[in-house]
Amino acid sequence: MTANEAKFTSTTPRIGARYEFSPSANAYATFSKGYKAGGFNLNACSNQFNPEKLDSYEVGLKTRLLDRTLTLNLSAFYYDYTDLQISQVVGLARFITNAAAATIKGAELEADWQPDEHWSINANATYLDATYKRFSNTDGLDPAAGVQLLDGNRLNEAPKFSANLGVAYRTAESDIGRFTIRTDLSYRSRYYLREFNGPLDTQEAFALINAGLIWDSPDDQFRVRLFVNNLTNKAYVARMDSSDNFGARFISWNAPRQYGVELRTNF
Numbered sequence: 001m002t003a004n005e006a007k008f009t010s011t012t013p014r015i016g017a018r019y020e021f022s023p024s025a026n027a028y029a030t031f032s033k034g035y036k037a038g039g040f041n042l043n044a045c046s047n048q049f050n051p052e053k054l055d056s057y058e059v060g061l062k063t064r065l066l067d068r069t070l071t072l073n074l075s076a077f078y079y080d081y082t083d084l085q086i087s088q089v090v091g092l093a094r095f096i097t098n099a100a101a102a103t104i105k106g107a108e109l110e111a112d113w114q115p116d117e118h119w120s121i122n123a124n125a126t127y128l129d130a131t132y133k134r135f136s137n138t139d140g141l142d143p144a145a146g147v148q149l150l151d152g153n154r155l156n157e158a159p160k161f162s163a164n165l166g167v168a169y170r171t172a173e174s175d176i177g178r179f180t181i182r183t184d185l186s187y188r189s190r191y192y193l194r195e196f197n198g199p200l201d202t203q204e205a206f207a208l209i210n211a212g213l214i215w216d217s218p219d220d221q222f223r224v225r226l227f228v229n230n231l232t233n234k235a236y237v238a239r240m241d242s243s244d245n246f247g248a249r250f251i252s253w254n255a256p257r258q259y260g261v262e263l264r265t266n267f
Helices: none
Strands: 014-022 025-036 052-065 070-090 093-113 119-134 136-138 147-149 161-170 178-188 206-216 222-229 237-243 248-253 258-265
Touching: 070 237
Parallel strands: none
Antiparallel strands: 014 025, 025 052, 052 070, 070 093, 093 119, 119 161, 136 147, 161 178, 178 206, 206 222, 222 258, 237 248
């Protein structure tokens, strides 16, 4: 019988500062450290993976404009990972391994506008530069390539650009209640599902549309929601793994178009 033991400790401080230009605008800056404990893979003896550590830097600007009907926030961030934990399948078993170093640099813009009591519009857009800085690994689907240097490859499931837009219209209250119609559009640019960034590891850019119609009773006791998710029935790969035993990739698709009725009551 083999017993494995490991002890991990970490200090994860967080400091920040904020400056108010006016009651409707402020800037901030933060620094924090993150930590995820290491451990042992249960599918092999004495197969240890290291703790994941993160240095996080963020600066941003938060504003309320147009008589406080528009919220507009902008942030920029830099994440510096040491021993980033990566999940992968070796043979038929799942293991956690470490990428020695990885960084994520990016910026995000968020907006929420409510011009009157009927309309509500919200949007956000994110740019990511997410790469492995020091990482070597063997691709079980291409063992002849040996240990591959993956420095500069993009992180798994990290699109360069992603965005969301939601628009809702709510009617005025009346004797028959209130109706709300809402549409949401989301977009993700091309990204990779494996760290080797090969053509077959790629998910091309896609967009999704969700829509809904809501009825609220006059006393707000009852709500009925009709909804449809993935309106265009777009198919994309939600998850990908590989097996060197079979020399093949295996994937999970996203949920297809879904529609239904939701009933809610308040007691």
